[in-house]
Amino acid sequence: MNNRLxxxxxxTKVVLGFALLLSAFPIYYMFIMATRTNDDAVETPPPLLxxxxxxxxxxxxxxxxxxxxxxxxxxxxxxxxxxxxxxVLISTLAGFAFAKLRFPGSKVLLGLILVTMMVPLQQMxxxxxxxxxxxxxxxxxxxAVILPFLVNGFGVFMMTQYTSQAVPDELVEAARVDGATTLxxxxxxxxxxxxxxxxxxxxxxxxxTWNEFMWPLIVLxxxxxxVQTSIAALNSAHGTDYVMLFTGTAASVLPLFVVFVxxxxxxxxxxxxxxxxx
Amino acid sequence: xxxxxxxxxxxxxxxRTAPSRRMARFDLKGVPYLLVSPYYLLFAIFGVFPLGYTxxxxxxxxxxxxxxxxxxxxxxxxxxxxxxxxxxxxNTLGMFVVATxxxxxxxxxxxxxxxxxxxxxxxxxxxxxLPLVTSVVAVAVxxxxxxxxxxxxxxxxxxxxxxxxxxxxxxxxxxxIAISTMIDWRWTGxxxxxxxxxxxxxxxxxxxxAAIDGASARTQFWRIxxxxxRPTIVFxxxxxxxxxxxLFAEPVMFEGNPMMTGGTTGQYQTVAMFIVKSAFRDxxxxxxxxxxxxxxxxxxxxxxxxYWFTRRIGGAK
Numbered sequence: 001m002n003n004r005l006x007x008x009x010x011x012t013k014v015v016l017g018f019a020l021l022l023s024a025f026p027i028y029y030m031f032i033m034a035t036r037t038n039d040d041a042v043e044t045p046p047p048l049l050x051x052x053x054x055x056x057x058x059x060x061x062x063x064x065x066x067x068x069x070x071x072x073x074x075x076x077x078x079x080x081x082x083x084x085x086x087x088v089l090i091s092t093l094a095g096f097a098f099a100k101l102r103f104p105g106s107k108v109l110l111g112l113i114l115v116t117m118m119v120p121l122q123q124m125x126x127x128x129x130x131x132x133x134x135x136x137x138x139x140x141x142x143x144a145v146i147l148p149f150l151v152n153g154f155g156v157f158m159m160t161q162y163t164s165q166a167v168p169d170e171l172v173e174a175a176r177v178d179g180a181t182t183l184x185x186x187x188x189x190x191x192x193x194x195x196x197x198x199x200x201x202x203x204x205x206x207x208x209t210w211n212e213f214m215w216p217l218i219v220l221x222x223x224x225x226x227v228q229t230s231i232a233a234l235n236s237a238h239g240t241d242y243v244m245l246f247t248g249t250a251a252s253v254l255p256l257f258v259v260f261v262x263x264x265x266x267x268x269x270x271x272x273x274x275x276x277x278x
Numbered sequence: 279x280x281x282x283x284x285x286x287x288x289x290x291x292x293x294r295t296a297p298s299r300r301m302a303r304f305d306l307k308g309v310p311y312l313l314v315s316p317y318y319l320l321f322a323i324f325g326v327f328p329l330g331y332t333x334x335x336x337x338x339x340x341x342x343x344x345x346x347x348x349x350x351x352x353x354x355x356x357x358x359x360x361x362x363x364x365x366x367x368x369n370t371l372g373m374f375v376v377a378t379x380x381x382x383x384x385x386x387x388x389x390x391x392x393x394x395x396x397x398x399x400x401x402x403x404x405x406x407x408l409p410l411v412t413s414v415v416a417v418a419v420x421x422x423x424x425x426x427x428x429x430x431x432x433x434x435x436x437x438x439x440x441x442x443x444x445x446x447x448x449x450x451x452x453x454x455i456a457i458s459t460m461i462d463w464r465w466t467g468x469x470x471x472x473x474x475x476x477x478x479x480x481x482x483x484x485x486x487x488a489a490i491d492g493a494s495a496r497t498q499f500w501r502i503x504x505x506x507x508r509p510t511i512v513f514x515x516x517x518x519x520x521x522x523x524x525l526f527a528e529p530v531m532f533e534g535n536p537m538m539t540g541g542t543t544g545q546y547q548t549v550a551m552f553i554v555k556s557a558f559r560d561x562x563x564x565x566x567x568x569x570x571x572x573x574x575x576x577x578x579x580x581x582x583x584x585y586w587f588t589r590r591i592g593g594a595k
Contacts, residue, residue, distance in 0.1 A: 006395045015391040020405045023467060026420045027412060033423075042429040090316045097313035109314060116325060120524045120577060123550050124570045125328025127335055127563050132328070148324040151317050182309040211413045213527040214550065217536065218558055228415045228527075235419060236535045242423055249416040260411040264404045271407075271468070272475035 027253075033246035041242040057247040066237055068223055069248055072230030077255070079146050079226060080209040086150040087205045088198050095159025096190045100172050101182065110160065117153040122215055133219055140221040149209060155201055162197035163190065200270030203263055207256055227252045332567045340564035353568035363569060365544050366552040367576065369454070373548070374522035374580075377458035382514065384462070385469035386507075390499060392470065393477050403474075406467035414464065418531030421460045425532075447532065453546040460528045465521075469514050476510035477503060515584050523577050526550040549573045 033041055036051040061069055097103070098110050129148060130139075138144040167190050175185045213228045220226065222233050231248050238244060260267065336354070339347045357363050392402060409417070424431045425446040433443045446456045480503065488498050504511075525548045529540055538555035540547025547555075549569065557566035 006393075008394045008396060012391045012394050015387055016396075016402060019388050019391075019467070020402070022463070023405055023408045026417070026424070026463065027408065029424075030416065030420050041423075044429060044431075044434040046429075046431055090320070094314040094317045097310045101310040101313070103307070103310040106310070106314075109318070113317075116321070118520065118577070118581065119325075119329065119574065120520060121325050121329070123524050123553060124332055124574055125325065126553070127557050127567045127570065128328040128331035129324070130557070131563075147320075151320040151324075153321075156317055181305050182313075186313070207411065211415075213415055213530075214554070217530075218554065228413060231415050231419065232531065232536065235531060239534050245419060246423075249413075249419045253412045253416050256411045256413065260404075260408075264407070265400060268400065268403045268407060268471065271471055272478075 030246050030250050030253075033243055034250040036243050038241060038243050041246075053243065054247070057243050058251075060241075060244050061234075061247050061251075064234065064238065064244065066222065067230050067234040067248070068225055069227075069230050069234070069251075071223075072225040072227040073251070075142055075225065076210055076227040076252075079142060079149075079212075080206050082146050083149045083209045084202050084206045087152045087155045088202050090151055091155035091159040091201060092163075092191065092194055092198060093186065094156045095161075095163045095194075096167075096186050098156070098160040099163035100167060100169070100190070110156075113153045113156050117157065126215065126218060129215075130218060139219055140224055142224075144219045145212065145216045145226065148215065149212070152205060155205065158201055159194070159197065163194060166197060167193045196266065197270070199263065199266055203259060203267055204270075206259065210256060332570055335564055336567035336571055338564045340567070341561055346564075349564070353564050354572070357565070357568050357572060362544060362547075363549075363552060363572075366540070366547045366549045369450075369540065369544070369546055370523055370525060370548045370550075370576075371580075372450075373454050373457055373461075373525060373546070374519070376454050377461040378515065378518050378522060380458075381462045381466050381469065381518070382511065384466050385473055385514070386504070386511075388466065388470035389473035389477055390503065392474050403471060406470055408467070409464045410468045412464070414527040415531055417460050417464055418528045421456065421463070422532050422534065425456045447541055448545070450545045453529075453532070453541060457525075457528050457532055457546055460532075461522070461525070465518070469518075472514055473507060473510055476507050480506045512585060516581060519580050519584055520577060523573065523580055524550050526554075549576070 029046070032047060032050055034057055035054040036047055037053050040047045040051060061067070098106055125148075133139045133144045171189055171193075172185055175189050180188065211228065212226070213232070216226045216229050217232065220229060222229070225233065231245070231252055234245055234248050337348060337350055339345075339349045339352070388406065392399075392406070396402060423429075425433075427433060427443050427445045430446075432446075433441075436444070444452055446452045484502050484506075485498055488502060493501065529546045529548055529551060530536065530538065532546065533540060538547070538551045538559055540551050550573070553566045553569045553573065556562050556569060
C-alpha cells in the first residue's frame with residue numbers, strides 16, 4: 001500500500017482551491033452587488049465586501065411594476081411544488097411496476113421511455129403546444145406551464161433503478177402471501193422504502209422546474225410571470241440598474257440554496273449513486 | 279426473509295368467491311398497467327402528440343390562428359438554403375464544442391483531485407456542486423455583467439496584460455467564449471461528481487499492481503483511470519449534447535432583450551432561438567416546425583458522432 005497516487009500533492013491543492021474559488025466567486029459577487037449602489041457596481045476593481053444598501057435595493061425591486069417580481073416568485077413556487085409532487089408520485093408508481101411486477105410488454109414500455117429521454121420535447125413541440133394552449137385559452141395561466149411538465153422520463157427511469165435495489169423481492173412476495181393487493185404493497189411496503197430516493201428526485205425536479213425559462217417565456221404574459229421570466233423582463237427594461245437586477249437574481253436563487261443547505265448531502269449521494277448505475 | 283413452508287391459515291383459497299378471484303386476477307394482470315398509465319397518458323398528450331403535430335405543421339404555410347396552406351416540403355427546402363438557419367446551426371455546434379471539450383477535461387482533472395485522500399470530502403463536493411444550484415438565468419445575468427465592456431471584471435483583468443477593452447457581444451469568437459464559460463461554470467462540477475462516482479468503482483488493485491510495476495501517477499491516470507471511465511465519459515458527453523444543442527437561456531440573457539436575434543448579425547443566435555424567433559416573433563409556425571425537426575435530426579447525428587468519437591478515443595489507449 002505504498003502507492004502515492006492517493007496522496008494530496010501540491011497540484012491537487014491548487015486544482016481544488018482554484019475550483020472552489022471559481023465556483024463560489026460569481027455567487028458571492030451576486031450577493032455583494034445586491035447590497036451595493038450602482039456607483040459601486042461600475043468601479044474597477046469591483047467591491048468585494050458587502051455594503052449597506054440591500055433594503056433600499058429590495059424596495060426598488062418591489063416597486064418596479066413591469067417586473068412583477070413577487071408574483072413571479074409566488075408563481076414559481078406553485079409551479080415547482082405541483083410539478084415535483086406529480087413527477088415523484090407518477091414516477092414511483094411506474095418505477096414500482098417496472099422494477100417489481102411482471103407484465104407483458106414491460107420491457108418495451110420502459111425502453112420507450114429511455115428513447116424519449118433523448119428527444120428535445122420542449123423545442124420540438126413548442127409550436128403545437130402553444131396552439132393547444134391558445135385553443136384551451138390557457139395562455140398566460142399557470143396551468144400552461146404546469147401540465148406539460150407533470151411527467152418526466154428521467155424520473156421513471158431513476159425510480160425504476162432505485163426500486164429494484166431498495167425493495168427486496170422477498171418483501172413484496174411476503175406481502176402478497178399475506179393477501180395484500182398490488183396497491184396495498186405500493187402504499188405499505190414500497191413507498192416507505194423509497195423515501196431517500198424520492199427525496200433526491202424531488203430536489204432535482206424542483207430545481208429543474210424552478211429553472212424553466214423558454215416555455216414560460218413563450219406562453220406566459222409579463223403581468224403573470226414566473227421568477228425567471230420576471231428577471232428577464234427586469235434585464236431587458238432595467239439592464240443597467242445592476243444592483244436591482246442582482247438583488248432580483250439573488251432572491252431567485254435563495255430558495256434553491258436553502259434546499260441545497262438542508263439536503264446537500266442527499267443530493268451529492270443521490271447523484272453519485274445514480275451515476276454508477278447509469 | 280424466511281421461507282414459508284405452509285400458507286398462512288387465514289387465507290384458505292377455498293373460501294374465495296368467484297368475484298374476488300376475478301379481482302385477484304385483475305390485481306395481478308391489470309393493475310401493473312394502471313400503475314404505468316399516468317405516465318404514458320400525460321406523455322401522449324404533451325409529448326407524442328406535439329411531436330407528430332409538429333411534423334404536420336412543418337408541411338404547411340402555417341400562421342398562428344390564421345390561414346394554413348399545404349406546401350409539402352417547401353419549408354424544408356427554404357430552410358436548407360436559409361443562411362440565417364445555417365448560421366444558427368454553426369453557432370450552436372461551435373458553442374457546444376467550445377464549451378464541452380474544456381469542460382470534460384476540467385471535470386476529469388477535478389474528479390481526479392477529489393478522489394485523493396482528502397479531509398472535508400463532503401464540503402469539497404458540495405462546494406463543487408454549488409454552481410448547479412443557481413439558476414441558468416441568474417448565471418447569465420451575473421456573467422453578462424462580468425463581461426460588460428467598461429466595468430466588467432474580465433476586461434479589467436485583461437487590461438493588466440495590455441489588452442484593450444473587448445465588447446464581448448460584438449464578435450462571434452468573443453460571444454461564443456463568454457456563453458461557453460457560463461455553461462462550463464454551471465456544469466463542470468456536476469460532471470466532475472459523476473466522474474468521481476465512477477472513479478471510485480475502479481478496483482484499487484489495478485493501481486496497486488501498476489504502482490508495483492513502477493507506473494507514475496500520471497501514467498496511472500491515463501492508462502487506468504481514463505480507459506476505465508469510458509462508459510461514464512460517453513454518458514456525460516451524451517447528456518451535454520442534448521443540453522448543448524438546445525442552448526437557449528444563456529444567449530438570450532446575454533443579449534439582454536427578448537428579440538431572439540442573437541446579436542446584431544446573429545453572432546450567437548442558436549437553433550432554439552431561431553425556432554422561437556420564427557414562431558413567435560415572425561409568426562411563421564410552419565417554418566419554425568420544420569426547423570424543430572431539423573434540430574432533432576441534428577441531435578441524433580450529434581449523439582451518434584459523439585458516441586463514435588468517444589469510443590475511438592477511449593479505444594485507442
